[in-house]
Amino acid sequence: MLDGQRRKLNAxxxxxxxxxxxxxxxxxxxxxxxSRLAWSPPLLEASGWLVxxxxxxxxxxxxxxxxxxxxxxxxxxxxxxxVGSHLDTxxxxxxxxxxxxxxxxxxxxxxxxxxxxxxKRPIWLVSFMDEEGARFSTxxxxxxxxxxxxxxxxxxxxxxxxxxxxDAMSAAGFSLEALSxxxxxxxxxxxxxxxxxxxxxxxxxxxxxxxxxxxAGSADLQVVVTGEAGHAGTTPMGARRDALVGAxxxxxxxxxxxxxxxxxxxTVGTIAVSPGASNVIPARAEFTVDVRAxxxxxxxxxxxxxxxxxxxxAREEGLEASLDEAARLAPLALDGDLQGALVAAAREAGAxxxxxxxxxxxxxxxxxxxxPAGMLFVPSRGGIxxxxxxxxxxxxxxxGAEVLTRAIAQLAS
Ligand SMILES: [Zn+2]
Numbered sequence: 366m367l368d369g370q371r372r373k374l375n376a377x378x379x380x381x382x383x384x385x386x387x388x389x390x391x392x393x394x395x396x397x398x399x400s401r402l403a404w405s406p407p408l409l410e411a412s413g414w415l416v417x418x419x420x421x422x423x424x425x426x427x428x429x430x431x432x433x434x435x436x437x438x439x440x441x442x443x444x445x446x447x448v449g450s451h452l453d454t455x456x457x458x459x460x461x462x463x464x465x466x467x468x469x470x471x472x473x474x475x476x477x478x479x480x481x482x483x484x485k486r487p488i489w490l491v492s493f494m495d496e497e498g499a500r501f502s503t504x505x506x507x508x509x510x511x512x513x514x515x516x517x518x519x520x521x522x523x524x525x526x527x528x529x530x531x532d533a534m535s536a537a538g539f540s541l542e543a544l545s546x547x548x549x550x551x552x553x554x555x556x557x558x559x560x561x562x563x564x565x566x567x568x569x570x571x572x573x574x575x576x577x578x579x580x581a582g583s584a585d586l587q588v589v590v591t592g593e594a595g596h597a598g599t600t601p602m603g604a605r606r607d608a609l610v611g612a613x614x615x616x617x618x619x620x621x622x623x624x625x626x627x628x629x630x631x632t633v634g635t636i637a638v639s640p641g642a643s644n645v646i647p648a649r650a651e652f653t654v655d656v657r658a659x660x661x662x663x664x665x666x667x668x669x670x671x672x673x674x675x676x677x678x679a680r681e682e683g684l685e686a687s688l689d690e691a692a693r694l695a696p697l698a699l700d701g702d703l704q705g706a707l708v709a710a711a712r713e714a715g716a717x718x719x720x721x722x723x724x725x726x727x728x729x730x731x732x733x734x735x736x737p738a739g740m741l742f743v744p745s746r747g748g749i750x751x752x753x754x755x756x757x758x759x760x761x762x763x764x765g766a767e768v769l770t771r772a773i774a775q776l777a778s
Contacts, residue, residue: 398753443486459755565748575742704738
C-alpha cells in the first residue's frame with residue numbers, strides 16, 4: 366500500500382474512533398443522543414479524555430479556570446494560532462456539533478506531529494466550556510472568559526434544578542472568583558474553527574466544505590402579555606382577557622412576518638403561562654423571540670415591526686404587552702486572510718468549497734472580535750442539528766479535517 370493511502374486510512378480510522386469514544390461521554394441511551402451540559406460530570410470526563418489524547422502526543426494540555434481545555438504545542442516565539450470548538454452539547458444533542466471541530470483539531474495535531482512539522486508560532490487546541498449555554502443560558506461562557514470578559518454577574522444564574530452557576534462550578538472543582546485567569550487572548554494571533562454546518566446548504570449543493578464569510582447576529586427578545594385570570598367555567602368567552610390567546614396570535618404573526626421579511630429568522634422557543642392551571646384563564650404569558658440576521662439593521666427593522674405587531678394585538682384583545690431586548694449579539698465578519706487560507710487549503714486538498722454565512726453563533730464569534738477568525742463548515746445530513754439524528758459522514762469529516770490541517774500548517778509556518 367502506498368504511504369499516503371495508509372496515512373489517510375489511519376486518519377479516517379482514528380477520527381471515527383475518537384468520535385465514537387467521545388459519544389460515550391453523556392450518552393442518553395438508545396436514541397444516540399448526548400447530554401454534556403456545562404460543568405457536568407460527562408463534560409468533564411470528555412474534557413479529561415481530550416487532555417489525555419493531547420498529552421499522548423507529547424504536548425501540554427490542561428483545563429483553565431473557565432473549564433476550557435487548552436492544549437499547547439509550543440514554538441520559539443510569536444502569538445498562538447488557536448484551533449477550537451466545544452465538547453458541550455444541548456440536552457439530548459448530537460455527536461458532531463462542537464465535537465467534530467475538537468476532534469478535527471486533534472487529528473490535525475496528530476498528523477502534523479507525525480509528519481515532523483515544526484511550527485513557527487505556537488499552536489493551541491482549545492475546547493471551550495459551555496458554548497451552547499444550555500444549562501444556565503450562558504452561551505459561549507468559556508470563550509468569553511478566554512477573551513477576558515467579566516462574567517461574575519452570571520454566578521447567580523440557576524439551572525432547571527435550581528443550582529446556581531457558581532455552585533455548579535465549585536462542585537466541578539472550579540471557582541468563579543478565579544475566572545479572570547482564563548484570559549489568554551493577548552497571546553493569540555488568530556483563530557480557526559471547523560464545525561458542522563447545521564444547515565442543508567452544503568449537502569444540497571454537493572459541496573465538500575464551506576468557508577464562512579460572516580456569522581449572523583442575534584437579539585433575544587422577551588415579550589410579556591398581561592390579561593386577567595378568571596374561572597374557566599363561569600367567565601363568558603366574550604368577557605375574557607386571556608393572555609395566552611393574545612400571545613398565540615402574536616407568535617403566529619411573528620413567524621409569518623419573519624418569513625415575509627426574508628432577511629431574518631425568528632424563533633419563539635420558550636413560553637411560560639401563569640397561574641398555569643387547567644381551569645384558570647391565563648393572566649400572564651411570557652415568551653422569548655430569538656431574532657437572527659447577518660446585518661444589525663435587519664434585526665433593528667424586524668424588532669420595530671414586532672413592537673408594532675404586539676401592540677396591535679394587545680389592543681385588539683384588551684391586554685397589556687411589553688417587549689424588551691434581553692441580549693444582543695452583533696453579527697461578525699470573518700477575517701479575509703483566514704478565508705483565503707481556508708480556500709487555498711481546500712484547493713490543495715482537492716475539496717470543493719463555497720463561501721457561505723453562518724446562521725448559528727459559534728465561539729468564533731466571541732474570539733473573532735479580538736483577533737482574526739476563520740471558520741470551516743462540513744456538511745450536515747439533512748441540515749439536522751441539536752438532535753440525536755445529527756450526522757456528518759466519515760468522508761466529509763475527514764476531508765474537513767484535512768483542509769483544517771493544511772490551513773494550520775500554512776498559518777503556523
Ligand atoms: Zn457548536
